[in-house]
Amino acid sequence: MRLAVASGKGGTGKTLVATNLAWSLAARRAGVAYVDADVEAPNGHLFFQPDFTWIERHGVPVPTLDGAHCAGCGECASACQFGAIVSGPDAVTVYPDLCHACGVCLRACPEASLREVVRETGTLRRGHVGRMGFVDGTLDPGEARSAPLIQATVALGGEANLAVLDAPPGTSCAAVAAVEDADLVILVCEPTPFGLHDLELSLQMCATLGLEAAAVINRSDLGDSQVRSLLARERVPVLAEVPFDPEIAAACASGMLASAQVPGFASTVEAVADQLLARCGGRQ
Amino acid sequence: MSDMDKQSPVRGCVAVAVVEGSDLSAAVGAHFGRSPRFLLVRDSGANVQALDNSHAEAAQGAGTATASLLIRNGVTVVLAGQFGPKAEDALRAGGILPVVVRPGTRADEALAQLQPEMLRAAD
Numbered sequence: 482m483r484l485a486v487a488s489g490k491g492g493t494g495k496t497l498v499a500t501n502l503a504w505s506l507a508a509r510r511a512g513v514a515y516v517d518a519d520v521e522a523p524n525g526h527l528f529f530q531p532d533f534t535w536i537e538r539h540g541v542p543v544p545t546l547d548g549a550h551c552a553g554c555g556e557c558a559s560a561c562q563f564g565a566i567v568s569g570p571d572a573v574t575v576y577p578d579l580c581h582a583c584g585v586c587l588r589a590c591p592e593a594s595l596r597e598v599v600r601e602t603g604t605l606r607r608g609h610v611g612r613m614g615f616v617d618g619t620l621d622p623g624e625a626r627s628a629p630l631i632q633a634t635v636a637l638g639g640e641a642n643l644a645v646l647d648a649p650p651g652t653s654c655a656a657v658a659a660v661e662d663a664d665l666v667i668l669v670c671e672p673t674p675f676g677l678h679d680l681e682l683s684l685q686m687c688a689t690l691g692l693e694a695a696a697v698i699n700r701s702d703l704g705d706s707q708v709r710s711l712l713a714r715e716r717v718p719v720l721a722e723v724p725f726d727p728e729i730a731a732a733c734a735s736g737m738l739a740s741a742q743v744p745g746f747a748s749t750v751e752a753v754a755d756q757l758l759a760r761c762g763g764r765q
Numbered sequence: 766m767s768d769m770d771k772q773s774p775v776r777g778c779v780a781v782a783v784v785e786g787s788d789l790s791a792a793v794g795a796h797f798g799r800s801p802r803f804l805l806v807r808d809s810g811a812n813v814q815a816l817d818n819s820h821a822e823a824a825q826g827a828g829t830a831t832a833s834l835l836i837r838n839g840v841t842v843v844l845a846g847q848f849g850p851k852a853e854d855a856l857r858a859g860g861i862l863p864v865v866v867r868p869g870t871r872a873d874e875a876l877a878q879l880q881p882e883m884l885r886a887a888d
Binding site (some may be wrong): 567569571 | 820823826828829830832851854855
């Protein structure tokens with residue numbers, strides 16, 4: 482069972498919900514893991530300070546000619562849809578940061594001269610916090626494409642019975658890579674015009690991917706009612722409403738789980754955890 | 766390269782980035798990789814052919830993909846207002862000389878200003 486915690490808008494409380502929810506679920510059931518797939522800015526580890534048992538560099542394949550015979554036919558460059566390979570009279574030039582690792586150039590080469598080498602783009606870590614599993618991925622600075630590392634992070638976390646995925650914000654390739662195999666996408670939103678706009682995008686993403694969505698409304702006592710109207714209209718269940726509370730902000734700001742500091746918030750999170758466990762019932 | 770090209774004063778093929786138009790009165794475009802069209806000029810301007818660039822609106826890699834397009838079309842010199850670093854690298858690797866021209870210059874005027882050695886050097 483994979484629960485993805487996502488939001489169109491950054492700063493809505495995605496990591497707040499994901500970390501506290503994972504911790505609460507782990508208290509109720511074995512085999513729970515928190516998986517930080519927000520690889521451009523992973524900071525779930527700051528709340529948990531996990532014991533890491535496994536750290537490995539992650540890479541993506543890129544083509545290389547590497548001294549092999551090249552007839553200069555240019556088939557590889559014609560086949561590449563991303564402009565990542567250019568075939569000149571004397572050499573084939575590969576632009577690794579443009580490469581999407583699709584491998585079509587290898588198939589296109591009539592001489593079978595190209596082969597793939599691994600280009601490292603980030604780091605994967607696995608560990609635990611008490612009995613809760615912990616996985617995160619960290620993209621190297623300046624790296625443009627995050628999806629392969631996110632997929633690897635999600636796959637590593639998916640080894641747990643119940644994975645809570647902290648997804649990147651937005652609705653682009655990065656967010657899609659994190660949520661696409663989730664059994665439920667929990668959209669953290671806020672009742673502001675910005676929150677409404679980005680929630681609409683997130684709901685479209687879920688609909689396009691055929692994913693079930695639920696919502697947590699953060700800072701629910703601020704703003705207006707448009708987000709609630711949208712969720713009602715789209716029949717998206719609201720798992721919880723979290724009113725604005727400076728105590729929650731203070732706990733987050735000091736790197737502590739808010740549910741360990743703010744009793745009201747703790748009971749909200751516990752109620753969400755109970756709903757989710759009841760939902761997943763027999764299937765793990 | 767055909768024998769005819771080798772005998773002409775302008776050897777090879779000069780590509781001019783343009784936004785629109787299909788003759789040498791067209792204005793030189795500002796950006797190489799994002800140029801929707803190139804005029805392929807052969808035989809000192811006697812032979813002008815428009816080549817549409819399907820990579821102009823690519824999310825990424827427009828410059829390198831456009832360079833490949835020109836390599837496939839036998840271009841030896843290309844004129845545009847600006848070249849990205851990867852595009853310039855790819856052009857040079859493909860034996861094409863990139864030449865920066867003030868955007869908006871008429872194509873025929875820009876071609877007239879080219880140094881003959883440029884046209885031969887890239888052949």
